[in-house]
Amino acid sequence: MKSKFIITLLLLLTFKGFSQDYSVQGTVTDNYQTSLLGVNAIVKNTTKGAQTDENGVFKISNLENGDYTLIVSFIGFKTKEIDFTINNDDFNIGDIALFEGNELLQEVVIDTERQNKFSRKQSAYVSKMPLKNIENSQVYNTITNQLLISQSVNTFEEALKNAAGITKLWSSTGRSGDGAGYYSSRGFAVQPQLVNGVAGITNGFINPSNVERVEVIKGPSGTLFGSTVTSYGGLINIITKKPYSGTGGEVTVSGGSYDFAKLNADVNISPNDKLSLRFNGGFQQQHSFQDAGLKKSVFVAPSISYRVNNNLTLNFSYEASQNEQTNETFLFLNRYGPLAFNSIEELGYNEELSFTSNDVTITNVTQNYRGEVAWKLSDSWSSQTLISGNTAKSLGYYTYLWNVADWTDPTAPVGTEYFSLYAQDTNSKTKTLNLQQNFTGTFKIGDIQNKLLVGADYLDYKITDNSSNWGYLHTININGDLVFGEPEINEENLSAALSGLGFLNSDVRQNIFGAYISDVINILPSLSVMASVRFDRFDYQGDRNDASDDETEYTDTTLSPKFGIVFQPIMDELSIFANYQNGFSYVDPQYMTDFSTGETFLQSYDVEQADQFEVGAKSSLFNNKLEATLSYYNITVDNKYFWATQTQDLEINSQGIELEVNTNPVAGLNIHTGFSYNDSEITNSPSATYLEGSRYGESGPEITYNFWADYKFFKNFGIGAGFNGQTEYDTMVAYKAATGSFYIPGYTIFNASAYYENDTFRISIKGNNLTDETYYSGWSTITPQQQRVLLGTFTYKF
Template identity: 80%
Template structure:
């Protein structure tokens, strides 16, 4: 009995001693504006012990053995902080208030955040303003198409991804041709192409494979002040965020198949060798045939990326993407711009959309490479440096063809043997600081930007092959579209031989000042220098050089009646465009002279409301904008005297009304008008040609039930518009009909795999896009996707 009592006593003593050798650390985490942060990761370094802050920003970690430790604190969009502490036996240490400062976009971002309730919402970006700003405190409007939305919709084309952005409508599909072969979209009444990757220039002449896209940011309005002129339009810009390395080891393999011989294979693997080095390799293949009697697309890409954390203050990041695309040209019926049309509607055109008027033997290839290197240096808690070097090469090789309406209902096929490449080099240096001047909190950005943009074109001159009617019957010329006939038609026409180079240097400064926690103002300005070097090999062997410069200002104000939940904003934004010198012909004398033009300027005024209510269950943006361009160049008259006004409203909503239900929707109304055109008065009062439809809308809902099962459904559409509006005084109008397209999906997923089926255009509606053209769009498509996660 004594032995048992002794054993119990010794056990209690040693247990007490053991328990007495543990302790607790706690604290509260806030941002620089004294707002508590929820969900911050707090980890005791080199242990498996950690937690997250609660709704009040408080954390507490217990059962830590006595000793010396480092507390590692990290939160997406903020600079990582480490705090050393010493814990004695049975001690509770209160660290007190810890302040985190915002920083550059973290490459260690988790690809899919399963804990996020409003999965279609993203509240912050380091790219839109080139500094970390929450959406609700940013006076500029932008739409984010998140990774979760892309997965929910089983998106396999970049065009389908952009259907989720309010006010974005497709004008042209990718043509693959040199210089401007990527797709064209209309935003706020002006044409824009996707030319920005991870915040820097990323040029492509072809279509974009979405398998390496983490998310898409559609930034609205003239944005020349921070991004310059080469990658923006007056309606905004499209920024593609690629997949990056993250802390951890894992990945996924995706296999898809569906209608029109669609097939896809994608492998995405991430490896963290240690807490400093992360590697990611993403690669894929995708192909499909057209819904028409001929046509195809093929794409293959590889995208390795690496992140190395030298220490808590210095990180090196590098990403590279190489892709090879091959496609036949989609059916572009170019309507005659110089004579009255024989038809004014789709019904009058009487076009059988099953006919492509092309051949799978005639294709164009696009080879694209883009790279981006970054040195991210945390100088102090308040100051950061970001050094960027990026570049790209986009090639166009093969045959580009199009159909031109010559007369009545006859179309002439013209072709070019393309041999061209576009090269870019982009250097950026940004410094960002968060500091106080007196009682005023400042977020300051100072940066310089250099872009070298070079287009080398050795393509053939344009040649004619044949004339057909819309039944596909040959009227005149070679009957077959094949490589042999095209080579014969083009070989005697000679070649383009041009080398055009643009060097653009910009310096900018932007400051966001918090006058009160609920009131901030933003002021920005850019000085830009443009140097054009044209070396066109002609009979006269002309060489030209042209230099121009401009200032671009930007202002904004944000008032938050409910801090971090509701804001009222207004902005003034400026955009500009350099015009390359043009050879102008004086038809009265026949003389040809080289003429330079002034820098185009666009100015926007915008007001609106943003919300992030009910603990991020309702994120919404509603705005009214008014854009004026005073000196627009018009290609037909080669004069710079158009005045264009584009105004409208946009609404985007991301909601999570109940657990498991996520909703994304958008609506846009645009009123565009050419208000003045002295050299072509017949244009006055017309809608501007790049504007597309007045109204566009989209909706998608995803409901997950029984933990693993889910369904999705939605629609997107637009009103009719006149695709010949720029020319209707001569040609008459031709209306692209309105449409609404319905889509749905069903899926099952767990930690190891996801299987889904998706139906696009369920009603099998025939619909079109166009920009002085007519192009039929995809018919009903059924897709199946299986993803294995590891």
């Protein structure tokens, strides 16, 4: 019996010696010795890795004898590399401390099976310093890559439906100056104008294939981001895909309703330990559900990351795109007289009529580049130097339909069901240059810990517009029947209509210099306060004055403060916060005419100011299985410029409640949901008293909501389902004293998907607007939205 035992023991030891199945493990904390959950630990040049649990512990198994390098990385922290050796035994690295910094994740994120995978609130952008969501006094929504994949998102508009309180007002028009889409946030219009934390031009519709995630930062955010890329309701930051350490990628092919087709290739290569290259490119097209309409997009996005040493990293990214689209149907309602209809039913509009032609399109050619020098000065201090630039061109015909009276009938009121088509031959270019320098670090005053940001930025913004003046083509009724003018919408007729009308020849330039400082002070481990301030100097150079042939130039300065307080009754699990945030907007000077004398003079305006007070609570409970944010905000603008009267005396109050929840209640089930209520009112308007008591025009609906659930079962199979919607709203509130109201009806849209995925491929089917609901968006306009769509997607991963 004894000999059998010895033989068995020898066989087991021999088997273990041959199998060489060993592991490496460790515990990851921040520099305050707080455990970090969800940190990526990867064995370099292998596919083996793991994420830390709630205690900061990771374990990577199935390692053979040999020398290895462990890469430990986390969003908002400096990546650390640690050498270790496996020698016939498991290896315990022990405690690993990560230090905070602006560096983005440079390694593969192992999150296929990640707990609460729709949650990702670590960000190097929101505060321009690494703060956990639960210790940040500002509210923001993150639309993660995993959520985009689960929903088979193919348009940027689809992605933004996942942000609480965000609703679309206008689709992207592609026109000069403001061709990006408009969305309402907290009662104010905002456009996506921030890319990777700096100004980025998005005049055309955005192809989401190069989007890693979207951050919707709430409330006036002028203190850290200035006024050019923000609104009083917040800002939209697009995070693009970055290089990582390793070789791999994927190819995606999609097809579906209305000739939808998509091809995308995303490849990453690391030829050595220091260099990583990534190339992402693709093509996408789709026709409209209406009788005419199309969109086409092609883009290439190479990026490179070079690690000079453990303290210095150079990053560069570039994106070039060309988007072509027909003018989406915008029915502009008359703003100057009583409407003859107050609803879609009374108008009698058939949403399948586009009133356009596939022969007339507008093209946007866009280039964005961003260079970064990330330098770790010490374990406590880091430097980030950024240079970015953008060029966007708008070329082609832009058209819109304006609601007019029937001049053949003198008794017909303004707002009869007739629409005149106006056109412009667009030829404009927008160009920006952005320089930014940030220093972030930690230090102590006595026993009190400080996290400090000191930064400065310079933005040069120029719009050159050589487009034609506006011309008239024809008038139609709501059924599309010709009433007057040329019957066909084509290039020949539009060219003839615009002939001899002249060109705008507009050249406007702004130079903005800003400097800011922000300090987060940890008075106690559970109590922190934040104080920030920004200084901006505006230099506006506008068009020549026709009366004097002089160029206009105007300068102004402003200060923008920000304060916040966070108390954590349960450390890293529950926080209560309050903030005061400031936003501002530079108002371009306007030429006005004194009709009593006929003289033209330049009217300058003060910088608009908005103030927000907000309170709320954030949670990361049950080992991050329940992440939620609930807040109440109150925003006041007391010197808003009103274009109709060219006066600056509007006072607006916008207040409301927002809720966002990301939860992983049981294994395999992930839920993302949001709710928003907004009450917006023009409280004072001396120059236009008829506006007082009205909802502000760009506020959109009072209530919006979204929900998406993804359940994965049998390891590889999964289903997803959800809905999004909003209540009705008056799209003519700014003009209803003259026009009356027109209500955009509320709606609820249902979507669902099913998929199979493994390490090699993913195949999915998706249905959007399953009930084929007819619904609309609008901002003094009416635009029908997408009907039912079925999509199929295949992704090969390597």
